Amino acid sequence: MPSIDAFADRISRYLDPDQVNLVRRAYYYAEQAHDGQRRRSGEPYVTHPLAVANILSEMHMDHQSLMAAMLHDVIEDTGIPKEALTAQFGETVAELVDGVSKLTQMDSQTKAEAQAENFQKMAMAMARDIRVILVKLADRLHNMRTLDAMPHDKRRRIARETLEIYAPIANRLGMHATFAEFEDLGFKAMHPMRSERIRRAVKMARGNRREIVGKIQESLSHCLSREGLPGEISGREKHLYSIYEKMRGKKRSFSEIMDVYAFRIVVDKVDTCYRVLGAVHSLYKPIPGRFKDYIAIPKANGYQSLHTTLFGMHGVPIEIQIRTREMEEMANHGIAAHWLYKSGEEDSPRGTHARARQWIKGVLELQQRAGNSLEFIENVKIDLFPDEVYIFTPKGRIMELPKGSTAVDFAYAVHTDVGNHCIACRINRRLAPLSQPLQSGQTVEIVTAPTARPNPSWLNFVVTGKARTTIRHALKQQRRSESVQLGERLLNKALADLDSHLEQISPAHLEQVLGEYQMPQLDDLLEEIGLGNRMAYVIARRLVNDGHDEDHPEQHGPLAISGTEGLVISYAKCCTPIPGDPIVGHLSAGRGMVIHLDTCRNIAELRDSPDKCIPLTWAKEVAGEFNVELRVELEHQRGLIALLAGAVSSADANIEKIGMDERDGRTSVVQLIVSVDDRVHLARVIRRLRTLSGVQRITRLRA
Structure with missing residues (x-):
């Protein structure tokens, strides 16, 4: 490890004497601040910041980066405030040091949350000054080089964090030598043998x-x-x-x-x-x-x-x-490689700086949309995949995407609105599934519709952080909107049973009730009702008669379900109700309403509880397809599956899933999950199946 004099001599080959003196002053300040502190290896602590600055000097970094390297642990480890560094060395150096320093208040956090919060803070600092990440990478590189002095469990934790986050960042910024050393040192610490x-x-x-x-x-x-x-x-x-x-x-x-x-x-x-x-x-x-x-x-x-x-x-x-x-x-x-601060070209339109800033801008977009720091860091890790595919837009523009990206990832890379309203795609002018992985050199065209919305199933195949975060964000907004609409319908239904309506409640009384439930606005209360977290009839009684009447209200007819309610209404898999079946709704906390057959055994105990179940009916016109499970017993014969598939298809229905079990050498039992429109459609499917030779019994399975 070189002394400060040897280090100063080295940097004097490319820095001015005044700048070298500033770096020296930062070293002596750090030496005084860390006085008495030692590293695990027993060396004086100041050898670490000097080594970090030495790594940066090999890259010919500017004097402010070297000063920040000397001081990078001062705020975190010595209690010296950022303001003191600003007064001594200027705002730029203090901002760099603050960006590298960890968050200090993590009392209630897990290690994963703390790591995520730290990276979030560093991402914001990187956006202001990209040198933050270079100082951090040099800091981590020296820590990895001296990892042997650490206890075994801490060594593995630091190595894992390096392999998962810092090595991919070095690779993303094109620093292959640092990336390779990170990987080899991390590998040695994780799997020494x-x-x-x-x-x-x-x-x-x-x-x-x-x-x-x-x-x-x-x-x-x-x-x-x-x-x-x-x-x-x-x-x-x-x-x-x-x-x-x-x-x-x-x-x-x-x-x-x-x-x-x-x-x-x-x-x-x-x-x-x-x-x-x-x-x-x-x-x-x-x-x-x-x-x-x-x-x-x-x-x-x-x-x-x-x-x-x-x-x-x-x-x-x-x-x-x-x-x-x-x-x-x-x-x-x-x-x-070409440090722009040396030549004063702050914003070159091309080259690595522009690419790095573009990537950091994308990281900050992920941060704004992510629900929490853990979701953010999960998406950043996805976004750090080193392999890319190069896709052309119809106008010839090249888009860089991670390997395995789909048309939905491409749509969100073009623009958030294109992704949110995407309904189909053409790959090399041919229609293709949205989930198909893209190959380099393909031309992709996205088909959109103004009324289209993100599909929850997209989360099963998208790979870019931007697509995943934006879809989740849009689904949360969509879920809120649908929850509010369902909550309003449920509350008005409960109020109708009490001969009232939401519009008849005075604003003052409504404000009072919202205050009692600690809700800022009516939509928040309606969302809670729609999600099943609060019971509509309890809120209705409170709005109408202050909640003193404990008798259940008289029912004025069931609520009509149209099948287009979206995310806040789901259909029970235990009894698979379809339009035409007698149904009830079970209010499940956080999930909204789950539709069951009124004879379903799974809700037998809840059926007479108005705070858990409400009577429902199907609207006159119901949209969508509904799955039904059928059990078909028939004689075993050649081409059995093809015969069943043909019969179902001839009735304009689809088989979603099929399974077969041979009872003995002659009889087979086939389990079919069939997609139908309603009971009439189901009856047509069953009639077609009965026409097949050898069919002995057809049973609809339900709880």
Whole structure:
């Protein structure tokens, strides 16, 4: 670990003397603030901030970042307030230090919530000044390098957090060298024995491969010399964690992964990259489908390179990356490669800074829509997936999305309103399911409708954080709206039984009742009723006669259900009611109303309780499809399932699920879940099934 004098000498190569003196002053302030404090390893605590600043100096970071690195633990660990740092070193440095510092008030939080809250705070600080995340990454990198001094459980917790959050952030910002070191150090801490075994195996394999690597490198050099192309060729080593992940995720053996020989060719300019590509393709045959042009279409983190895989000598696969010197710097150091503060270009329209700011803007959008910090961090982790697909809009604009994204993810990436009103999609001009994973190079067109709303089932297949958060947010709003409407209907129904109506209640009395229930406005009370958290008849009695009459009100007819109520009305799976069946509604706290058959055994005890069950009827016109479970007993015969499916289809119904059980060698029992419109439609389906030869009995199953 260098001393402050050696460190000052190093940074004086690219910083002004005045700036070097400011960094020195920050070091001495931190040394005084941390006086008497020691690290777990026994070293004076100030060695840690000096080491963090040293990591940043390798990236040629500006003097304010280095000062913040020196002071990054002062607010958190010494009790010195932010105001004192502002007075000593200026507002910019104090803001950077505050952004890196953890939240201090976490008494009632779990560790997961504390981690999420910390990351939320850091995301907001990153939006103000992107250097916050670079100081934080350097801080975490030094902590990972010195993790051995920590107790075992704490070591694993810090390593897991690094692998889940900080390594993907480094990758997202294009800092590959930091990303690879995070992964290897995290792997060593999480799985020390596995890490050591792979390290030894790699060392042994490297010795065995030396001869063939030399031959390939020599043939590539001759090829470039022959074509008169300048370029530096080097072997490219996979880091330990990436080998482990490929072995585990792709179910490959160690030898299969090490059988691939990887090389990097660094050239002077972009034009030469493509000429070198042509030269190596003439030397060895390229493997079809394995060429990627990240120069024309850079990755989301700004990474640029040409990737190709070739059939080498004796059929050995050779992976080659071709890039310029600038791209090489970019690949290793990402956002820190061309530090804009050095040249004063605060807002370059292109490059990694613009991409990083765009990503951080997206992170803040997730934060605004997320229900809580845990939901936010879950979505950020999803959004940090390193692999992207590149999708074209109909007008030719390129959209970058995580691997596995669907048309719904694409719709929300285009615009929130496009996602919310999406009903269908065309992929390469053909209609396709919304849930179909997208492939790079496809053109996607979204079909929208003004009245369309997000579907809860979308949450089962979307992968981007923005789509997931926006859908949840829209569903909460939709659920509230529907709960308020249902609550109003239930309350007016209860008031009608008392010969009253909501409009007849005086505003003063309504305000008084809302105050008693601690509700700011009427919609909040109606939402509670619609969700089943409060009983309509109790509220109605309170509104009409102050709640003194304990007798149940006389019923004036059941409430009509149309089937289009949405999220706050559901149909019981135990008895599967359909239009035409006699029904009752069971008010379930938080779920709204669940519709049961009035003969359902599951609500037998609640049927006479007006605070739990209310009588219902079907409206004259009911929309939607309803599932019914049928049990069909018939003689076993060839093509049985096809016969049943044909009969159901001929009655204009759909089979949602089918299961079969052979009772003996001759008789089969088939369980069908059939989607129908109403009882009349069901009767038609049953009649069709009865016409099949060998059918002995058809029973509708219900609780």
